Amino acid sequence: MYIFGYRLPGMSSLVVWGFLWEMIGRADVTFFVPPLSEVFTTLYSIIGTVAFKNALAETAYAFSLGVFFAVTIGVIIGILMGKNRLLDELLLPWVNVFLSAPLTALVPVLMVLFGFGMKSIIITTSLFAVWIIILNSRAGVKQINRSLVEMANSFGASPIDAFFKIYFWAALPEILGGVRIGIIRAVKGVIIGQLLISIVGFGALFELYSANFLMGHFWAVLLVLFGLAFSISEFLAYLERKVAYYAAKR
Amino acid sequence: MAMSQINHKTTEKNSTDIGSAVSVQNISKNYGDVEALRDMSLEFPRGQLTSLLGPSGCGKTTLLKIIAGLLEPTSGHVEVNGINVSGPGPDRAFVFQDFALLPWATVLKNVAFGLQMRGVAASEREAIAERYIKSVGLAGFENSYPHELSGGMRQRVGLARALSVDADVLLMDEPFSAVDEQTRRKFQEDLLSLVRDENKTFIFVTHSIEEAVYVSDQIAILLPRPSRVSEIIRPSSFRNKGVDNIRRDSEYLDIVDNIWSSLRTYVE
Amino acid sequence: MIKRANLLKIVSAVVLCSAWEIAGRIPVSYAFPTFLDSMRSFFEMIGNGMMLEAYKETLQPLVIGVLISAFLGIGLGLWIGLNNFFDWLFSPIFIVMQAAPLAALIPLLVLAYGIGLTSKVMVVCIMAMPVIVLNTSGAVRNTPESFKEMGKSFLASRASILLRIIIPAASPVIFAGLRLGVSAGFIGAILAELKITPTGVGDIITYSRSIADYPSMYAAIFSIILLAVLFLNLIEKLETVLFKGNQRGYVSD
Numbered sequence: 117m118y119i120f121g122y123r124l125p126g127m128s129s130l131v132v133w134g135f136l137w138e139m140i141g142r143a144d145v146t147f148f149v150p151p152l153s154e155v156f157t158t159l160y161s162i163i164g165t166v167a168f169k170n171a172l173a174e175t176a177y178a179f180s181l182g183v184f185f186a187v188t189i190g191v192i193i194g195i196l197m198g199k200n201r202l203l204d205e206l207l208l209p210w211v212n213v214f215l216s217a218p219l220t221a222l223v224p225v226l227m228v229l230f231g232f233g234m235k236s237i238i239i240t241t242s243l244f245a246v247w248i249i250i251l252n253s254r255a256g257v258k259q260i261n262r263s264l265v266e267m268a269n270s271f272g273a274s275p276i277d278a279f280f281k282i283y284f285w286a287a288l289p290e291i292l293g294g295v296r297i298g299i300i301r302a303v304k305g306v307i308i309g310q311l312l313i314s315i316v317g318f319g320a321l322f323e324l325y326s327a328n329f330l331m332g333h334f335w336a337v338l339l340v341l342f343g344l345a346f347s348i349s350e351f352l353a354y355l356e357r358k359v360a361y362y363a364a365k366r
Numbered sequence: 367m368a369m370s371q372i373n374h375k376t377t378e379k380n381s382t383d384i385g386s387a388v389s390v391q392n393i394s395k396n397y398g399d400v401e402a403l404r405d406m407s408l409e410f411p412r413g414q415l416t417s418l419l420g421p422s423g424c425g426k427t428t429l430l431k432i433i434a435g436l437l438e439p440t441s442g443h444v445e446v447n448g449i450n451v452s453g454p455g456p457d458r459a460f461v462f463q464d465f466a467l468l469p470w471a472t473v474l475k476n477v478a479f480g481l482q483m484r485g486v487a488a489s490e491r492e493a494i495a496e497r498y499i500k501s502v503g504l505a506g507f508e509n510s511y512p513h514e515l516s517g518g519m520r521q522r523v524g525l526a527r528a529l530s531v532d533a534d535v536l537l538m539d540e541p542f543s544a545v546d547e548q549t550r551r552k553f554q555e556d557l558l559s560l561v562r563d564e565n566k567t568f569i570f571v572t573h574s575i576e577e578a579v580y581v582s583d584q585i586a587i588l589l590p591r592p593s594r595v596s597e598i599i600r601p602s603s604f605r606n607k608g609v610d611n612i613r614r615d616s617e618y619l620d621i622v623d624n625i626w627s628s629l630r631t632y633v634e
Numbered sequence: 635m636i637k638r639a640n641l642l643k644i645v646s647a648v649v650l651c652s653a654w655e656i657a658g659r660i661p662v663s664y665a666f667p668t669f670l671d672s673m674r675s676f677f678e679m680i681g682n683g684m685m686l687e688a689y690k691e692t693l694q695p696l697v698i699g700v701l702i703s704a705f706l707g708i709g710l711g712l713w714i715g716l717n718n719f720f721d722w723l724f725s726p727i728f729i730v731m732q733a734a735p736l737a738a739l740i741p742l743l744v745l746a747y748g749i750g751l752t753s754k755v756m757v758v759c760i761m762a763m764p765v766i767v768l769n770t771s772g773a774v775r776n777t778p779e780s781f782k783e784m785g786k787s788f789l790a791s792r793a794s795i796l797l798r799i800i801i802p803a804a805s806p807v808i809f810a811g812l813r814l815g816v817s818a819g820f821i822g823a824i825l826a827e828l829k830i831t832p833t834g835v836g837d838i839i840t841y842s843r844s845i846a847d848y849p850s851m852y853a854a855i856f857s858i859i860l861l862a863v864l865f866l867n868l869i870e871k872l873e874t875v876l877f878k879g880n881q882r883g884y885v886s887d
Binding site: 124126127128129130132133146148202205206207209210213215216217218219220221222223224225227228229300303304306307308311312318322323325326329334337338341342345346348349350 | 726736817821823825840863
């Protein structure tokens, strides 16, 4: 978008929306939308509180463990599926089913199997993220240029060498792409898990705020969450662009 | 030096005074601070094929798109049959380098696209399209989709689409660059008979020296940074000796060599 | 002869179901019923009309929400893709929405719109819409330049270029967005039923959990996953019927 020949930066329209929010809040249109400035003051006041720090720490813990399991399991299974046709044909239908299945329906099962705590939230997070990571890692291995593998063989590379020096690197752009989408899904998973098992983390905080009609608090926490999620996704997109240079010309 | 000699020789033999179908007058095109074309003037004789030849980045495709009305020149103007160009018009048809065939439409629908946009009724435009599909040698493929065809066949579809709207001027943007060598030679021969049989003016962009010399009545050599017409060559003596003899004609070989020696300094 | 791929699909289904059956027989957990028990409840609930009754409730917000998201989302996406100003104005909103855990808005929606159908429809919409909008606008923006130039040089009007070139060219990615949107809509619909008020399938899941009727709970979950998969296959079929020539696999999501 250009104004008077000057290029407006990408996300600059958010300022306009923020201003609109402030106006609506000031005009007292609805109780549910306090002015943005008020939300920021609230945010400033709660960001140091123990409740907030705990929620953030618990969420970060569940999120990072969930992502860790999803990435490890996802990349390994994905690469194996890409290399082994039988395994691929056995697992692919299920991966596709779970990729688009309403995984929220599984949360109650996790709750009865693993209890109303952290464990269930971590597994929910992993469940949201793992399928797309499998699928992309598999696709990454599948598209590896035959001549690269043949090159490795002709220069006498051992299977282990070929795996780490060729397969992993050649599939890396796709794997990273999968990890990026997986992590965005994990963010949603960890919040959905906390909402349904609402005794920990932000889930509990949301319950508390909405039960007490603390709209400023509610929006403040939402802003933090959205901001974090967006930063994570942009950071991963940036990483992905850094390896895209060789993804384009393989 | 050698270049101007040939130039002299050929113009002597071939002093044509056919009018111009397309006339490019003082065209400049800037992209921000970048000067793509500077004050370029060029005449395209009616009923003949003129090549725009030059190294990459010399603005030959930009010039072609300005003639097509797809790009606005920064200054200067283009006349087609004496009328100022202000956008795409029914007097010109374009053949695209990447074919630009709609992948969801059959060959028949692709060829009929131009006629459809001109409001020709369905039955009539399909009849016309079928005729041109036959004339480019694709009879029987009317209901195939582009992805079922080879690169050469796809460009035949692109050519049939351009011919079917019966425009005076055919603009061809490196039309044979995406097809294999054998197919390209066949295309070049077909193009020669097309120029002979149809009373159309062809403007042909290419980066292949041999191709330009082989098919052209007139070759405009464009040099880059900023783009300008460095010379105009009109080969003549080998055009009537038959398609099989052109490539070993001494004038053909001389022109190819001379163009290469003047262009080689611009190749990175 | 059955094809190898289909045979393997059957084999893998049999393997999974027997693994489920065995795990249920051990049992790995008191709350892990066998496959056969779950299937028995599944068909029982279909037989006694409970399933039908539940899906009447569940599908309401889902279908309404998905339809709103599809029409509004594709419309907005086209608009954003075609106009630089709207791209600048609206894209950031949907990019943030796409990355953000919008489920967190549910408690607020409940406060604002109560526990009825409106809230549930809203949940489905906020989950489904961003990806539909972003896919549509991205696809419109990525229409190959030479297609548009071709249209212009053959004198197509602006409307013709939109209808005959841009929309068909964008349709594979738009459909990919629709599939992702519908799958997100399912997540939203179930989330709404579990979080806001137990109705429909969410009610079966919640109720059977509370009385420890685990086979029914698993059967209900099985049914909703099955339905989602069938629904998405249906959209895929619709796409192949609508855009026959587009099947050349040049777009991946």
